[in-house]
Every structure is written in structure tokens, then in C-alpha cells.
Amino acid sequence: MRIDAGTVWADVVKIREAAPLVHNITNYVVMNSTANALLALGASPVMAHAEEEVEDMVAIAGALVINVGTLSASWIRSMHRAARRAQAAKVPIVLDPVGAGATPYRTQTVHELIAAVPPTILRGNASEINAIVAAEARTKGVDSTAPAESAIDAARRLSRAHSCVVCISGATDYAVEGEEVAQVHNGHPMMPRVTGLGCTASALCGAFVAVSPSALAAAAHAMAVMGIAGEMAAEKAGGPGTLQLYFLDALYNLSEADIARRLRAGG
Amino acid sequence: MRIDAGTVWADVVKIREAAPLVHNITNYVVMNSTANALLALGASPVMAHAEEEVEDMVAIAGALVINVGTLSASWIRSMHRAARRAQAAKVPIVLDPVGAGATPYRTQTVHELIAAVPPTILRGNASEINAIVAAEARTKGVDSTAPAESAIDAARRLSRAHSCVVCISGATDYAVEGEEVAQVHNGHPMMPRVTGLGCTASALCGAFVAVSPSALAAAAHAMAVMGIAGEMAAEKAGGPGTLQLYFLDALYNLSEADIARRLRAGG
């Protein structure tokens, strides 16, 4: 998979023009920051979790993003209903398995979601991706304890088993579809000190897959834009507090020249 | 309805002196930013949604703000209980019909809330206000797809039918009470790129109506303060991330001179 500044920029333009509606069933911690990132990029976010309305909402959406960060039983039921309707309506689905491996409840919920309706893109950190394939793997809370590279084999297995793209975020990000792998080397070490930037990456995958015919390209483009905006923000930020805000500003102002100058990606 | 810098400022001073308790039953996305805006303005926010406590909480509040942005069945029950108690205790009510028209569930919930206890102020964007009167109107998620002007007739009808003030936010904001209309021309085009500034506007309506005998003036004053603080923030902001923070700083520092210099309002 070859991604370059031109393909990334073309998708950014499409998002800004189409302003795709991205339906998020996500965790309480990141709802605000996720919505702001989608708006800054040019998409139109909506958060809706009621069993009574998720099917109607996903039917008018360009993508569905399911994030298991703060679970409860009724939310899980809504995730299943929304996913089934998305599948029927050919709306692409992004699944973020936050904290898979930290508790049996999370791991099992993620397994059941994938088994019921395989996502178009599964995006997590290495600990989470490893935990999904290896029941014995343990995650410490929601932060990764392993480098992204350690999860590439697990990502390949998941991709083949469920015909989905698996995206592993870390110092280098990997988007895996069967044997194909795209790599993105952008980003900044201060980014994991801002809560929910992984969740934001999943939400941006939703915006990109809403306008892109290739889920693999969508995942790689989303990670590239995340990393580039993070680098731009880190140059101005005095710490993770201001990083978070400059990141949104960078998403909003992102230009073709920024991408051309900064993108470091490979196949 | 004539609003001028003196009437706006007088209400800001009242809020800063009285620090009215504003009870919010609002959506997960904006709880933090709404609370911060109320605190920055000088009010005292509280978020409480349990059926077991909403009646006790609203009884000690200066205003109740109901926002349907992220609904579920038990929250709707709490909204009804709180509204009935507010009505009995003569506590003014602001209703924000977030996403009305996007799904039948939202539209119906808003209809039932208005029918049970008409709000003192109903504040939404044009798509939402139109969707409440026209069952056939469709909203794209939670962002408006129509200019504020397109909803003035709908606002007049709702205002007369329910004896309430209807406030439509947009490039120009309108506060409508029967035949009376106040207009506010402040604001900045970057504001819709920050999630929940509409919800913040509703919360500020709550702070103003808690100290004002006129709901129409309260709505217009809230929109004026929103727009002016937004303009002040936009002059310093590099994008929607920093806009959000400078907006809170501007609310906190807002002076009589700022209002006198910037207010653009009409009848």
C-alpha cells in the first residue's frame, strides 16, 4: 500500500467538502475531545447511544465509530444494534477496543462485537490488539505496555479472520490488511500524555473511511493526519495541556504543504 | 425589544454578584465545557441527572437547563420530573432540542417535554426549530443545515403555542416572543467548529434568566455575551482548539467597555 502526500491531502479535501456525519458510540472521557477533533478536521460528529435511536442515526451517517472505553450493558446492546444496521446499510464501522485485556468483561465484549459484525477498521494499541488474539495477554489499564511492532502478527491474523483492516498505533503506526502493511512514522512522544488521542485516531478513521473507497488507505491517512497534526502541535506546546488545543488548531489549519513537508510513510 | 450595552452589562453584573445555581441535565459531550462557561461567567453550575435527586436539586436552583444531546430512557424520566418540579417552584426552564429532526426518538422526546411543561426559553439552531414544528423536516446530525432566518416563522408559532421565548442561533441570532423579535449580530464563523457552543449558549440563557425578569431579554443578552466573547476569542485564536479556551477567558474578563464597543443588536 503506497500512501503519499497527494493521497492524504485528497482525502482531507473530500472530508472538508462533504463534512460526513460520523456517528460515535464512544466513551465518556473522550466525547468532547473526539467531537472537537472531527469538527476541526471538517467532519460532522454526532454522539448517540440510546437503543431507541442508534439505528436511525447510523442510517443517516457516513461512518459508525464504536469505542468500548466506558462500557455498560445497555451501551453494549446499542453497539450491537448500531453495528447490525450499519452492516445492512453498508455504512463502514470502526471499532476501538479500549482496554481489551485489562478485564475479562472488556475482552469478551470486544470478541462478541467482532464476531457479530466484523468492523471495517479495528484500531487499537499493541496491548489491545495482542489481547484480542491471545486470551492470556494482559493489558495495564488503557495504556499500551508494548511497542506497535509486537502486534503485527496478531493484526495479520485478525485481518484475515475477519476481512478487516487492523490499525496499530504507536511510535510507528501500522495499517494491516492481510499481507499488505502501510506504515506511518509521524507523531510525537508527548501525544500519549493527552487522554484519548487514540480514541481520536479511531474517530478520524471514521471520517476518512466515510469518504474513501479503501479502508486501508483511510486508516493510514487518518494516522498520518494524527501524527502530522501532533508534530505541529508539539512544536508550539509547553506540555500536554496546550498540546491538546494546538492539535485541534493544527487539524483545522492543515494544508497540503504541511503534509508534503512532514509525511513519513512507507509500505 | 430593545437591548443595548447597558441592559446586557447590568445582567452580567447581576450574575457575577448572585452566582445563581444553574442545574443542568445535559449531554455527556458538553458537561465540562458548559460548566466551565457558567463558572467563567460567574454562575454556579451543577450537573445532576438521577431521578432520585433532580427534584431536590432544581428546588434550590435559579434555573434548570435541559439538553437532549445524549438521551436515554432514565434521563428522559429525570428531565420530566425536574421540569415539573421547576414549574411548581417557578424556576425558569431552558430547553435545548439538540438534534431534533435527526431521529424520531429525539423529535418525539422534545415534543413530549414541551407538551408536558413548556420551557421558558427554547434555544436551538434553525434545523432543530424547524424540525420541531414540521415533522417532515430532516436534520443532519446535530449541526444546522439552514440559516437562522429560515426558522423565524417556526419560532413565532412555537412561541405563541407554548407562551415561551424561542431563540434561534446562527450567524445572526434571533430571540422571538410572539411578535417581538430581538436580533444579535455578534459572533464568529469559527464558533461552529467548537463542539457544544450551542449548548453553552443554552446554559448561559439559564444563567441570565435566573437573574432577569424578562425571558426575552435574558435570551438576547445570553446570545450577545456568547457572540462578543466568541469575537474576542477569535481575535487571539489560531483555530478552534485555542478558540475554546480564549472564549472562557473572554467570558471571565468581559467588561462593560467590551460590550459597548462590540454589541451589534437590533429589534
Add this chain to the structure above:
Amino acid sequence: MRIDAGTVWADVVKIREAAPLVHNITNYVVMNSTANALLALGASPVMAHAEEEVEDMVAIAGALVINVGTLSASWIRSMHRAARRAQAAKVPIVLDPVGAGATPYRTQTVHELIAAVPPTILRGNASEINAIVAAEARTKGVDSTAPAESAIDAARRLSRAHSCVVCISGATDYAVEGEEVAQVHNGHPMMPRVTGLGCTASALCGAFVAVSPSALAAAAHAMAVMGIAGEMAAEKAGGPGTLQLYFLDALYNLSEADIARRLRAGG
């Protein structure tokens, strides 16, 4: 209790090295800002509230933080389950009684939580601490209406009755354990204009008590770090919006020299 720059700094270093997992069952308003503060300090936050997983999560955590800011019945059940498991596993517990006294439901919930499993540290503002011991005391929403000093007697009683540390935040912060009292005089008057900084203080108590053998020292150190980071942020901030972000930057950059220069604490 003698706290000095050396003891504070030693605990900050321990947190940065161990990155203790802090399990929060907290309110919707502050989840994002709390998680960001813990990450900025160097801890690893996780938010989890499902009855199905709180016991598994707390078992791998270094501390449990329970915050009653936005209650509902199922969350209260999870708080009890998590607290019992924490007690069994000797995981320290911080309890933040947000809004105790504002409604009977909150006051009663706090009483029942303390009676079931006494927390290691109980941290609130003076209104809340007073409300817990005096059923007749009334709180206005979630903001304190009384100076911290007014709650020292109540704190002593609670500390003795439940063998816990009670921490009262205000212009001066007090950490009370039986007859012992530590005082911290750091902080800035603009801090109460940022929502949830009290909740952040409780979360930081969780990070400190996860690495400290003394709960009294942990509470005092957490308040010192809060106050010092708040002062550093206020020097740069133009209002409460930017204060919030510079506060996170200050936590992240906090050095031994900052603490040595600024700490004002006494026994």
C-alpha cells in the same frame, strides 16, 4: 506532620517512575480533565464503572478514586463493589463527596459509602465535609460556601470515627488524621473558576497514595502539587480557560526547583 519540598518531590518521582494505575469511578463532567491531570503527572488513569468489571479493574490498580459528582443507582452499586474489592486487596481508596449536603440523595450515598468501606482519604470542600457530619448543613450545589477552616472540627471527627485521612480543600488546604494536621498554603483564587479542579485534587490523592506508605503525606503532597501547578499556571493564564491547560503543562513540567521555590506548607 512535616511536609517539605524533599518529601513532595520524592513522591512525584515515584509516580513518574511507577506510573501507577489509578482506577476512577468518577463523574461525567471531569472524566477528561481528571484523566489528563493524572497523565500529565505521570500516572496511568482508567475510568471504568460497569458492575461487571469494576472488581477486576480495581484488583490491578494502585488506587481507587470514587467521586459522587453525577450519581445514579447502578453507579452507586459499582462504587460499593469496587470499594469492597479494594479493601480486600488492600488497594487504597479516595472518596470525593461532591455536592454532599446539596440533596439528601448525595448525602445519604456518601454516608453509605463511608459506612460500608471507610476510605483511606476523604477529600472535599468545607461545605461537603461539614455536611457529612451535620445532617442539617446545606450546600449550594457543588461549590463551597464556607472557608476550609470551618470544617476542621468536622474533619477531625470523621478521621477518628473512620480511621481515615480527611482532606479539606480551600484557600488553605488541610489534611487531617486524628490530631495531626498538615496545611498547604499554595494555590490561586482563579482555580475555583475551573470546573472539577477539586475532583482533580482527589484523583491526584489517588496517584500519591498509590506510591506512599502514609495517607496523610499523600493527601498533603497532592494538595501541594495542585496548588503549585495552579500558581504556575495562573502566572501565564489570561483567565480560567487557559488556566486549565497551563495547569496540565505545569504538572507535566513540575521540577524539584519549582517545588522548593514555591511550597508553603506547615504542620
